[in-house]
Amino acid sequence: MVTSPEVALRAAGLRVTKPRVAVLDVLAEYPHATADLVTNQVEAKLGRVSKQAVYDVLAACVDVGLVRRIEPAGLPALFENRTGDNHHHLVCRACGLTTDVDCATGERPCLTPSDDAGYLLDEAEVVFWGMCSECQLKWRSPRPM
Amino acid sequence: MVTSPEVALRAAGLRVTKPRVAVLDVLAEYPHATADLVTNQVEAKLGRVSKQAVYDVLAACVDVGLVRRIEPAGLPALFENRTGDNHHHLVCRACGLTTDVDCATGERPCLTPSDDAGYLLDEAEVVFWGMCSECQLKWRSPRPM
DNA sequence: GACAGAGACTTGACTCGTTCCAGAAACGGT
């Protein structure tokens, strides 16, 4: 997804507005941004923007597939602009740092359950939980709790 | 996990109290219960219980590994008492119905990412998203939107 | 270039799930 926000928006049939472009710019810069971070960064570019506008923009982009929303347990929702492939995520239990991993097997749904229990499945979401290298260091060294 | 709640609690080093036993009973009956459902069901057994007590009990049980907490995106947290194995979940996008699936590969972590990016991983959480058989019927038949 | 209507944005109140706090009650080892 190297197209510019303007082109991507138009291609998706969405109107091109300043907030939308700004949101997509932010996502290009921060690959796993919370709604809150997006709001702050957009405000840094445009001045005051309502949080509602940010949620609307994000929802619209998620709807048309420009943005993907992930919600690791215990963390606020994260938004990312990498949507074409079916990649997965590594999440740090300590600090929440989230990193992409390419899907081991290739295309979606990359996994199939032993038994689908009658469900019509369209996606296998994989989250790898662990501790990022930075937090491993922090927790290994003696520190006051 | 077929041991009785009392035995399980004691084995885990937790005190045996009526609310705790009741919570575990409820989880035995409802394999994927929300905190709210647990509260209602416990109240049906014991009379008034504070929601704080329920959250405390659940948190204590999660801590000692008697209960597992899962948080599918968009749904309130679900609690389940099946903790020994490393099974995964099928979640219906339409109604939220959650069903267990045995892990395809066996033991934990059942998957390894193509690249661990320096993380020390301990769990691969897999959620299969789709539509349960009941919702497939509902959506296939003509219905007013 | 101006216009109109659909779509997008603002403001502010509100819901929901969850957590925090202080004090009261219950448990269980001695």
Place this chain on the structure above:
DNA sequence: ACCGTTTCTGGAACGAGTCAAGTCTCTGTC
């Protein structure tokens, strides 16, 4: 039975996200 610890109660508070109503701004058309 007693006492210290742990657990439970009730209520307030929090953060993320949603709803509703009104205003503004794109964009296609004249």
